[in-house]
Amino acid sequence: MPSFVADAGLLDVNGTLIAEVIAFILLVLILAKWVYPPIIRIATERESKIAAGVRAAEEAEKRLQEVQQQVQQVLGEARNQAREIVARAHTDATVEAEEVAARGRAQAEALLERARAEIAAERDRAIQDLRAVESDLVVDATARLLGEVLDRRAHERLIEEALVKIGDARSAASPSN
Numbered sequence: 001m002p003s004f005v006a007d008a009g010l011l012d013v014n015g016t017l018i019a020e021v022i023a024f025i026l027l028v029l030i031l032a033k034w035v036y037p038p039i040i041r042i043a044t045e046r047e048s049k050i051a052a053g054v055r056a057a058e059e060a061e062k063r064l065q066e067v068q069q070q071v072q073q074v075l076g077e078a079r080n081q082a083r084e085i086v087a088r089a090h091t092d093a094t095v096e097a098e099e100v101a102a103r104g105r106a107q108a109e110a111l112l113e114r115a116r117a118e119i120a121a122e123r124d125r126a127i128q129d130l131r132a133v134e135s136d137l138v139v140d141a142t143a144r145l146l147g148e149v150l151d152r153r154a155h156e157r158l159i160e161e162a163l164v165k166i167g168d169a170r171s172a173a174s175p176s177n
Contacts, residue, residue, distance in 0.1 A: 134166060135159045 138159055 131163060134163065138162045
């Protein structure tokens with residue numbers, strides 16, 4: 001060995017060095033026996049708690065996603081039901097409107113038929129009244145022309161002839177009755 005190493009005292013083994021090495025080994029043994037196991041146990045427990053927390057967070061995230069999917073499904077079903085209800089209401093309203101319109105048309109048609117029937121009845125009454133007046137006029141005119149009163153049969157025959165002529169004249173004058 002070089003002499004300057006020995007002179008510096010770097011390789012000299014003396015009593016303090018041995019005492020320090022023994023103290024260090026004892027310290028390591030004491031730490032290994034009483035200090036490191038609780039520290040390692042605490043670190044292991046902490047690691048277990050952290051892992052359990054991560055697993056719980058992952059499970060909570062999974063449950064949250066499932067709940068969100070269920071919520072979306074329920075909302076979708078609710079929207080579909082709402083659409084069906086609106087469509088049904090629209091259909092019902094359309095049917096109801098058509099029924100009301102049909103009832104209105106039926107009532108209007110019935111009213112129109114009654115009015116037509118009343119008009120036809122009034123026309124028939126007016127025609128009968130006119131025929132009665134015509135027959136009276138024919139009787140009066142015949143009596144004045146002939147200067148005598150006719151018996152009942154002759155009277156009826158003349159009335160019928162006059163009515164036929166009047167009816168023919170009306171038919172020729174108005175093509176649609």
